[in-house]
Amino acid sequence: MQHLWLNKKENNKKLIVFFNGWAMNETSVKHLKNEDFDILILFDYRNLEFNFSQFDFEKYEKKYLICWSMGVYIVNLFKKYFNDFNKKIAINGTTKMIDDNFGIPKRIYQITIRLFSEDSCDKFIKNMFNKGLINPNIKITRTLKELKEELVFIQNLKLKEELDFDLAIISNDDKIVPTKNQIAFWENKAQVKEIDKTHYPFDNFEKWSDLLC
Numbered sequence: 217m218q219h220l221w222l223n224k225k226e227n228n229k230k231l232i233v234f235f236n237g238w239a240m241n242e243t244s245v246k247h248l249k250n251e252d253f254d255i256l257i258l259f260d261y262r263n264l265e266f267n268f269s270q271f272d273f274e275k276y277e278k279k280y281l282i283c284w285s286m287g288v289y290i291v292n293l294f295k296k297y298f299n300d301f302n303k304k305i306a307i308n309g310t311t312k313m314i315d316d317n318f319g320i321p322k323r324i325y326q327i328t329i330r331l332f333s334e335d336s337c338d339k340f341i342k343n344m345f346n347k348g349l350i351n352p353n354i355k356i357t358r359t360l361k362e363l364k365e366e367l368v369f370i371q372n373l374k375l376k377e378e379l380d381f382d383l384a385i386i387s388n389d390d391k392i393v394p395t396k397n398q399i400a401f402w403e404n405k406a407q408v409k410e411i412d413k414t415h416y417p418f419d420n421f422e423k424w425s426d427l428l429c
Contacts, residue, residue: 218260223250231276235287249423268297289313295379307385310401311378318401332364343391344416381406387413
C-alpha cells in the first residue's frame with residue numbers, strides 16, 4: 217500500500233484520511249481544495265503491510281475518515297487506528313465488497329479477473345463516470361499486470377472485523393457497486409445519503425469539507 221500527503225502543514229488541527237478506490241492514485245481527488253485540513257491518502261492495495269503508527273494522529277483536534285469504493289473494504293484491516301475518528305464516511309462501497317447482495321456480485325468480479333485486459337480495464341474505468349466520459353485529470357499510472365494483481369489480492373482477503381461508519385454516501389447510478397446492494401447493506405448500519413452521481417462522485421465537489429456533510 218502506498219501513501220501520500222496531499223496537504224500537510226505544521227499548524228493544521230484537522231485531519232482527513234482518505235482510502236482510495238482500486239487502480240486510483242492521488243489524481244482522483246487532487247482537484248479538491250484542502251482548506252485547513254492535512255490530507256493523507258492511501259492507495260494501491262497489492263500489499264497491505266503498512267504501519268499507521270508512523271503517523272501522529274493524536275495531535276489533531278478533529279479527525280475524519282473518508283473511504284471510497286474498494287477503500288471502504290480495505291480500511292477494515294486497519295480498524296483500530298480509526299475507531300476514535302470524529303466521523304467515518306463510506307462512499308460507494310461496503311465492507312462486503314465482493315458479495316452478491318451487498319457489493320460487487322462474485323461472478324462479475326471473477327469474470328473481471330479472468331478476462332482482464334486493456335479493453336476490459338478501459339471499460340471498467342469508463343463505467344465509473346457519467347456517460348463514460350473519463351475525467352481527463354485522472355491518470356492511471358500502474359501497469360495492467362499490477363492492476364490485476366490488486367484485484368486478485370483483494371479477492372483473497374478475509375476480514376476479521378468491520379469498522380462502524382457514521383455515514384454512507386451512495387450514488388444512484390453506480391454501475392460498479394450496484395446501488396441497490398449498497399442501500400441493502402447500509403440499512404440500519406449508518407446514516408445514508410443518496411446523491412445523483414455515478415461510481416466516481418467527485419467531479420462536482422469543490423473541496424474536502426463538501427464530503428463531510
